[in-house]
Amino acid sequence: MRLFSTTLLALSLLGTLPTACCSNPSPSTNSCQAPDETPSDPGSVQVTKLGSGELKAAGQTWPYQLLKLEVPGRAATYAQWFPPRKPGVSPVVMLTKPYxxxxxxxxxxxxxWAARGTGLHPDDSEPHYGPGSSAIAYTPTTPELVAGEAFVYLFHDFGVLAVFGRFYAGGDLQNDRDDMNAGLRFLAQADHVDTTRIGVFGGSWGGYEALYAAADAPATVVPSVGVALSPLSDFAQEVDYVSRVVPSRxxxxxxxxxxxxxxxPYFRRIHATTGGDPGTPGSDYTRWTAAHLASTVQTPFLILHDDWDTLIPVEHTRALVAQAPQRFTSLDLQNLAAVNWNTLPPDHGPLLTQYGSVIITLxxxxxxxxxxxxxxxxxxPHAQGTVRAWLQGVRAAQEQGRDVSDVVPRLLELTDPRVQMFEASLGTLQPGAAFVAQEINAVWGTGFTDANVRSALAPGLPTP
Known part of the structure; x- marks a missing residue:
């Protein structure tokens, strides 16, 4: 359940590659190894700094720390922390990094796992692995790559906390959930964090981690906004989908x-926490359903989902939104052709790939x-022509009588007076309202301007 990285669009904001360096690099691992075994805070989260470095980009420098976070009674969590640089307090974005x-x-x-390198390997760090078990994919990252992904937020003077779920290391659902909770606990005690402006972002399994992190958030650090791409929200429904719906399709x-x-491999981790399939003796999915999220999450979430997602069906997101529309808002990527489930591979859908850069822009x-x-x-940041191509697909959906009312709120956000749209390949900046008016006019043949596009879109998209 992997998704594209936001790194490329983060880098596009620079137009050039950033550089990141460690204050104490380890040649054998290309990582930052500067153990400081004295916990920096003996409170609810014990914090140990394992290394440090800095990102140099756009003529500026952002320091970061590699942290071990320990909550009593739990396995250790690891995170990369870019503290806010400005005096006072600043917003922070928490990135969930499961893989x-x-x-x-x-x-x-x-x-x-680092010695094994990129590729498919036996899932033998998971304790229930055995004969007949599937391999899993391993993709290494470095502090430099994470720094590149964080840049788009750092450029806006936000702090960034990347929390690593380390799927390859074994564990189970609760372990992943604990990792994200440790990240939020850390933010509750970190300096210079505006605890009223915390965002959380993740996709697929990382989307699950983002949603459930919000469900478990300590009262002082409830995220004020979340974005989840193709998230797994209801594990009971997911087991039913794989066991019953997929064979029927x-x-x-x-x-x-x-x-x-x-x-x-996912079912092994699910069963390790829940005790088995829903309905089997001893199993318990009480804390792993859309109903649980609807009753506990206080964070407003935007959820983006391809309606041909064969890993986590879009119906699960729609069911979550229906249970708590005041908390969850969705944007469906709508495929227009007739679906053939026998030819679609197990993935998050063709439009999530085709419009990947648009999804990140939104x-x-x-x-x-x-x-x-x-x-x-x-x-x-946006990539030249991609938003227009997506809107052409939206218009085609309109012409088929589809409901596309979820599109306008996303466009209106880009018309915010503070927004400048940046296209790195051309090096151009354009006010968001002018950009949206330009793209709408090109697709629908309207004559909107930056001065009237917000009011013109208020009733909805133009009629084809």
């Missing part, structure tokens, strides 16, 4: 086998507009 392989923890399990035995192999727009200061200029 990224890190080599700087000092733990044997991370060293083992997919008749090709080869494709069925692909689904079984893909989901097997996600960043939502987070940055919600977290930015009242008079702060906000730069939102």
């Amino acid at each position: 990224d392989g890190i080599a700087w923890t000092g733990e044997a399990v991370d060293a083992k 997919v008749s090709d035995p080869v494709m069925r086998s692909r689904y079984q192999q893909f989901f097997e 996600s960043l727009g939502h987070l940055i507009v919600k977290l930015g200061a009242a008079e702060q200029p906000l730069l939102i």
